[in-house]
Amino acid sequence: QTVNESKFGKGLQFVAADSSFSLKFSTRFQLLYQGGNTPTTGNWDDRFLIRRARLKFDGFAFSPKLEYKIEFGLSNSDIGSDVPDLTNNADNIILDAVAKWHLTPNLQLWVGQTKLPGNRERVVSSQKLQFVDRSLLNSRFNLDRDAGLQLRHEHQLGPVVLREIGSISMGEGRDITVNNTGGYDYTGRFEILPFGAFEGDGDYVGSDMEREQTPKLALATSFDYNSNTARAQGQLGDFLTERRSLRTWFVDAMFKYRGFSAMGEYADRKAPDGPVVLRDELGDVTETFVTGTALNLQAGYLLPSNWEVAGRYTDFNPTAVTGIRQQDQYTLGVSKYIVGHSLKVQSDVTLIQEANREDRTQFRLQMELAL
Amino acid sequence: QTVNESKFGKGLQFVAADSSFSLKFSTRFQLLYQGGNTPTTGNWDDRFLIRRARLKFDGFAFSPKLEYKIEFGLSNSDIGSDVPDLTNNADNIILDAVAKWHLTPNLQLWVGQTKLPGNRERVVSSQKLQFVDRSLLNSRFNLDRDAGLQLRHEHQLGPVVLREIGSISMGEGRDITVNNTGGYDYTGRFEILPFGAFEGDGDYVGSDMEREQTPKLALATSFDYNSNTARAQGQLGDFLTERRSLRTWFVDAMFKYRGFSAMGEYADRKAPDGPVVLRDELGDVTETFVTGTALNLQAGYLLPSNWEVAGRYTDFNPTAVTGIRQQDQYTLGVSKYIVGHSLKVQSDVTLIQEANREDRTQFRLQMELAL
């Protein structure tokens, strides 16, 4: 095989001599220190762990029209299964295993397991975040990965880039080995980039690494209908004793200009038949789907020295009947990007305000190393 | 290192500059959709999953006379452990880890964990099957993988190729970390290829990919004696409260000619001391070894367009005393081999007739992508 120009951050790249396939291999890990004062005890409680460790293989197979991607998670945080009965008592090592067929230059069919076209923050790689990790909006409402089909179309109207994505998936999330419970999950997403494409696909990268010379904007909305799901958060969470159909709307935006970047997301999830499944004798909720709304706003400025200061505000408003606590988070992040998102140190401090609980702060410091 | 001619389907190949070792790396995955009507409810029940995802490393170490192979399974279907006490509470990620020492040009000693020389269908790679997956004969009676020694001899008498394989293994299957329960497992296999070797080792490949220009036939028989095993199927299945010795005979054949291929297998497993271990108060069997006979016949024709139509008939006749249901399966398969077994889409429909149950049909559609 001939070897492409491998470069730090771009993985080891191979192309077969007869151009019959290509393979890019990369590996990465995140070292995370996380600590905070526990209000009840006043103690500083902390942990230090390998937050993520991944092996990634992608390229084309037989024809450049057929791309593939396989990504394995190997850290405990990534692979623990909450639902061993449904995952063959095995760890969930496979993150992505997907074939991408270019039907036309503008139209792709994806088959396999990968991220659904949900909120922007989720689709941004965990390697390319502006903060140490994603926001509370994401952890409550994101669509995560699922197994199924995606049809992805992109076209241009003058300078304006438009994307339409439709997806049908099983609805219970990744690495399920048993029969589908209830119905499927249907997702639609529409994106518009009025000032054209971002440099380096920057509409799905945290921070303005490319320092856009002209303002760039991406606006998008996603709608998801998860029919008769059994999990508290659709693709994630505990399996509950009853099923509900969940309707989720996302609206999100990314803006970048000369080192400044801003991202906003709004999520709204409803269970038309009511989220609560089970109450105990006292009437307290013991099983419920997670519904409600959330807002996440964040912005940062990348200094010429590749230091960045960024702020984030997240508001989570669960449906009252669920009994889940309302929560606000204020985050201040400071990052040093040594080689973009491939070698960086990020830190953030978050003030967490939960209803009927004392405020608390959380500190995180993370190093990312990605070949 | 110099790099060999890598080619799609042959993996990434490396040979050290000083020829002190070689390494072929490949990865593959199978995307499986499976559905069927559940007779009791009339519902269409289905699943979509990553059926297999593998990493494979093989080559020679130090001398071409010493080959090695390591294969890891990473999909939940491959790695879930039914017997956590006996596998150190860990997933069974290792499929093969074996050293193959060429004692003479015709004689090899294998040490480690790999497939036993049992029925042909089992030894054919899951990548190279004629249907979406192996037959019921195989799932009931195959010898699977085990840890031990194999002595493998091959020689020729005129055009006739003969192979003799003997094996001693621990008898309880792969990835067991505790002491051997009961005795060992002894396997012998004898193969005869009266019209010479198949093109591309086709006697262990589903479908006549090479379109043999002269008729090719392989006949074989295996005998296995698993002394005092504790698992219901020898190397597989639940650990039972008593042990039995199991005797298994296989007779199998493969025939190929100009795109036509046929494979047949017959299996007969006995537990001389009786398969049933435990009955409940009503006399119903609650624990039993799986014994009886099975027959599998399949044939297909590969069209010049690389579409194939194939049929399969499987009959499973468990020993009456076990109380296991007798079962017949009729399968029709349609496959499109885009690049042989390395990039293909396969589908099959199976009519399942179980004793004292309503007939049901199962539909499967699978894509294979293997570097």
Add this chain to the structure above:
Amino acid sequence: QTVNESKFGKGLQFVAADSSFSLKFSTRFQLLYQGGNTPTTGNWDDRFLIRRARLKFDGFAFSPKLEYKIEFGLSNSDIGSDVPDLTNNADNIILDAVAKWHLTPNLQLWVGQTKLPGNRERVVSSQKLQFVDRSLLNSRFNLDRDAGLQLRHEHQLGPVVLREIGSISMGEGRDITVNNTGGYDYTGRFEILPFGAFEGDGDYVGSDMEREQTPKLALATSFDYNSNTARAQGQLGDFLTERRSLRTWFVDAMFKYRGFSAMGEYADRKAPDGPVVLRDELGDVTETFVTGTALNLQAGYLLPSNWEVAGRYTDFNPTAVTGIRQQDQYTLGVSKYIVGHSLKVQSDVTLIQEANREDRTQFRLQMELAL
């Protein structure tokens, strides 16, 4: 990328064309047969398993001053979790994930998860042992791997090499995903090599592979203070219902000269507040930290034919109050190093004398294959 001179035992080596990163990939496995007479039954009980199977990635990232190492364990023996609640119900696949920053030519800062600077025998790779596996001293008292920081300094005074290593880590061992219980772990180590550095870093390699032409000696002492740990052996073992601070001293030495090698270690672990945590109604210990002392002495001679004969004596003296049995082990090892520690067959026989138990012997035979 340009490709370095890969060589058997040195892995596949890659350096990016722009020298922006390097990657060395290697894989290895150990096939272990282990058997022994069980005194109570008189039976020969044995097992055959893949003792270790590893994937290893190391090199530098962006600058030669920043090295990284990632090592994954894949055999059940390596990855089973005893404490699923604390490891996110996942297997412990990650052995090492560490970044090594060369602050100056003599000073390195390590961040991440890797072996602590404890006893020499533990730090020697499991690939490079003189016997089939490490001694009883190690299995009772070693510090294993942990997540944290290490500062490592090396300097020379004339021919004498000196090393000082300090470490702060979380104290509960590898792959913990929850908050730190109790305090941190503090480790210090001091090494002196009075006759200069060993060939091929031989002070951390079993057997005198390099056949030192002049006598080489390494002397070292480590002290570890694991504050308020919850695990019976600090970084290893069950989580107990109470916490103790553990103080551990190690003194160790390695000597090599013309094929002869000797290694000695002494360990002393105390729990100042008493090791015993829980007793049953009869006063028998049901939960205790493992404290006491141990001595390990071993020596071997590597013949010109690369056969080696070696002997080992290990004495384990647990604190009387713990009720753990005192134990002595006498081991005789015979090894054939075909290509150093990369391709070898090792065997050993151990006589095990436990207090108040019948003596027993254990036999082991192991093959190592490491690219």
